[in-house]
Amino acid sequence: MTHCITHACGHEQAHYIPGSTSEKARKARWLTTTKCRACFVADRKAEDAAAGALDDAAVAHLCLAPLVGSERQVGWAASIRAKRLARMVQAAGGGDPDPACVAVGDARWWIDHRDLSDADLLTKARAAAPAYVPAGDGAARHAA
Numbered sequence: 001m002t003h004c005i006t007h008a009c010g011h012e013q014a015h016y017i018p019g020s021t022s023e024k025a026r027k028a029r030w031l032t033t034t035k036c037r038a039c040f041v042a043d044r045k046a047e048d049a050a051a052g053a054l055d056d057a058a059v060a061h062l063c064l065a066p067l068v069g070s071e072r073q074v075g076w077a078a079s080i081r082a083k084r085l086a087r088m089v090q091a092a093g094g095g096d097p098d099p100a101c102v103a104v105g106d107a108r109w110w111i112d113h114r115d116l117s118d119a120d121l122l123t124k125a126r127a128a129a130p131a132y133v134p135a136g137d138g139a140a141r142h143a144a
Protein backbone atom coordinates (compact mmCIF):
# COMPACT_ATOMS: atom_id res chain seq x y z
CA MET A 1 0.00 0.00 0.00
CA THR A 2 1.22 3.48 -0.84
CA HIS A 3 1.42 6.01 1.96
CA CYS A 4 1.58 9.75 1.48
CA ILE A 5 4.19 10.94 3.96
CA THR A 6 4.75 14.54 4.99
CA HIS A 7 8.51 14.74 5.50
CA ALA A 8 10.46 16.87 7.98
CA CYS A 9 11.21 19.31 5.17
CA GLY A 10 7.46 19.90 4.71
CA HIS A 11 7.15 18.13 1.35
CA GLU A 12 4.82 15.23 0.71
CA GLN A 13 6.02 12.10 -1.01
CA ALA A 14 4.34 8.81 -1.77
CA HIS A 15 6.05 5.72 -0.34
CA TYR A 16 5.34 2.05 -0.79
CA ILE A 17 5.81 0.55 2.66
CA PRO A 18 5.70 -3.25 2.88
CA GLY A 19 5.36 -5.30 6.06
CA SER A 20 2.90 -5.80 8.87
CA THR A 21 0.63 -3.03 10.13
CA SER A 22 2.97 -2.22 13.03
CA GLU A 23 6.01 -2.25 10.74
CA LYS A 24 4.23 0.08 8.31
CA ALA A 25 3.32 2.46 11.12
CA ARG A 26 6.86 2.45 12.47
CA LYS A 27 8.37 3.03 9.02
CA ALA A 28 5.84 5.78 8.27
CA ARG A 29 6.67 7.52 11.56
CA TRP A 30 10.38 7.31 10.82
CA LEU A 31 9.88 8.70 7.31
CA THR A 32 8.25 11.83 8.77
CA THR A 33 11.58 12.56 10.52
CA THR A 34 13.54 12.42 7.23
CA LYS A 35 13.72 14.74 4.25
CA CYS A 36 11.94 13.97 0.97
CA ARG A 37 13.99 12.52 -1.89
CA ALA A 38 14.26 15.85 -3.73
CA CYS A 39 15.57 17.63 -0.62
CA PHE A 40 17.91 14.72 0.15
CA VAL A 41 19.37 14.84 -3.36
CA ALA A 42 19.68 18.65 -3.22
CA ASP A 43 21.51 18.40 0.12
CA ARG A 44 23.92 15.84 -1.29
CA LYS A 45 24.62 18.01 -4.32
CA ALA A 46 25.29 21.02 -2.09
CA GLU A 47 27.62 18.96 0.12
CA ASP A 48 29.48 17.64 -2.94
CA ALA A 49 29.80 21.18 -4.34
CA ALA A 50 31.09 22.48 -1.00
CA ALA A 51 33.62 19.64 -0.74
CA GLY A 52 34.66 20.24 -4.36
CA ALA A 53 35.16 23.95 -3.67
CA LEU A 54 37.38 23.11 -0.67
CA ASP A 55 39.41 20.68 -2.81
CA ASP A 56 39.78 23.30 -5.54
CA ALA A 57 40.96 25.87 -3.00
CA ALA A 58 43.47 23.41 -1.52
CA VAL A 59 45.12 22.86 -4.93
CA ALA A 60 44.64 26.35 -6.39
CA HIS A 61 48.30 27.22 -5.75
CA LEU A 62 49.57 24.27 -7.83
CA CYS A 63 50.55 24.62 -11.46
CA LEU A 64 48.37 21.77 -12.70
CA ALA A 65 48.78 20.34 -16.15
CA PRO A 66 45.78 21.25 -18.35
CA LEU A 67 43.44 18.27 -18.54
CA VAL A 68 43.05 16.71 -21.95
CA GLY A 69 40.08 14.56 -22.95
CA SER A 70 36.42 14.83 -23.83
CA GLU A 71 34.41 17.53 -22.05
CA ARG A 72 32.80 14.90 -19.87
CA GLN A 73 36.13 13.26 -19.02
CA VAL A 74 37.76 16.59 -18.21
CA GLY A 75 34.92 17.58 -15.88
CA TRP A 76 35.04 14.29 -14.03
CA ALA A 77 38.84 14.12 -13.94
CA ALA A 78 39.07 17.68 -12.61
CA SER A 79 37.06 16.77 -9.51
CA ILE A 80 38.96 13.48 -9.04
CA ARG A 81 42.31 15.21 -9.41
CA ALA A 82 41.41 18.08 -7.07
CA LYS A 83 40.18 15.62 -4.45
CA ARG A 84 43.27 13.38 -4.67
CA LEU A 85 45.77 16.23 -4.74
CA ALA A 86 43.98 18.06 -1.91
CA ARG A 87 44.38 14.91 0.15
CA MET A 88 48.08 14.70 -0.74
CA VAL A 89 48.57 18.36 0.18
CA GLN A 90 46.92 17.65 3.51
CA ALA A 91 49.03 14.51 4.03
CA ALA A 92 52.14 16.58 3.30
CA GLY A 93 51.16 19.01 6.04
CA GLY A 94 50.22 21.70 3.54
CA GLY A 95 53.23 21.00 1.33
CA ASP A 96 53.02 20.30 -2.37
CA PRO A 97 52.14 16.83 -3.65
CA ASP A 98 54.66 14.95 -5.78
CA PRO A 99 55.26 16.91 -9.02
CA ALA A 100 54.59 13.79 -11.09
CA CYS A 101 50.94 13.83 -9.99
CA VAL A 102 50.67 17.53 -10.77
CA ALA A 103 52.12 16.91 -14.25
CA VAL A 104 49.58 14.31 -15.41
CA GLY A 105 47.04 16.02 -17.65
CA ASP A 106 45.40 13.00 -19.25
CA ALA A 107 41.79 13.09 -18.02
CA ARG A 108 41.31 9.41 -18.75
CA TRP A 109 44.34 8.55 -16.60
CA TRP A 110 42.79 10.25 -13.58
CA ILE A 111 39.48 8.49 -14.15
CA ASP A 112 41.09 5.07 -14.68
CA HIS A 113 43.26 5.43 -11.56
CA ARG A 114 40.71 7.07 -9.28
CA ASP A 115 40.50 4.06 -6.94
CA LEU A 116 44.25 3.55 -6.45
CA SER A 117 45.90 4.26 -3.10
CA ASP A 118 47.98 7.44 -2.95
CA ALA A 119 51.19 5.36 -3.09
CA ASP A 120 50.05 3.41 -6.15
CA LEU A 121 48.78 6.58 -7.80
CA LEU A 122 52.18 8.18 -7.30
CA THR A 123 53.98 5.17 -8.80
CA LYS A 124 51.69 5.28 -11.84
CA ALA A 125 52.08 9.04 -12.15
CA ARG A 126 55.87 8.80 -12.14
CA ALA A 127 55.66 6.22 -14.93
CA ALA A 128 53.07 8.24 -16.87
CA ALA A 129 54.69 11.65 -16.74
CA PRO A 130 57.93 11.34 -18.73
CA ALA A 131 57.48 14.96 -19.86
CA TYR A 132 57.94 16.07 -16.28
CA VAL A 133 61.30 17.75 -15.86
CA PRO A 134 62.33 18.69 -12.32
CA ALA A 135 63.19 22.36 -12.22
CA GLY A 136 65.85 23.80 -9.96
CA ASP A 137 63.29 24.99 -7.45
CA GLY A 138 61.57 21.60 -7.39
CA ALA A 139 58.47 22.85 -9.17
CA ALA A 140 56.95 20.88 -11.99
CA ARG A 141 57.72 22.07 -15.46
CA HIS A 142 56.07 20.77 -18.58
CA ALA A 143 57.72 20.08 -21.87
CA ALA A 144 55.94 22.09 -24.54
Ligand SMILES: [Zn+2]
Residues within 6 Å of the ligand: 007, 009, 010, 011, 035, 036, 037, 038, 039, 040
Ligand atom coordinates in the same frame (compact mmCIF):
# COMPACT_ATOMS: atom_id res chain seq x y z
ZN1 LIG B 1 11.56 18.14 0.72
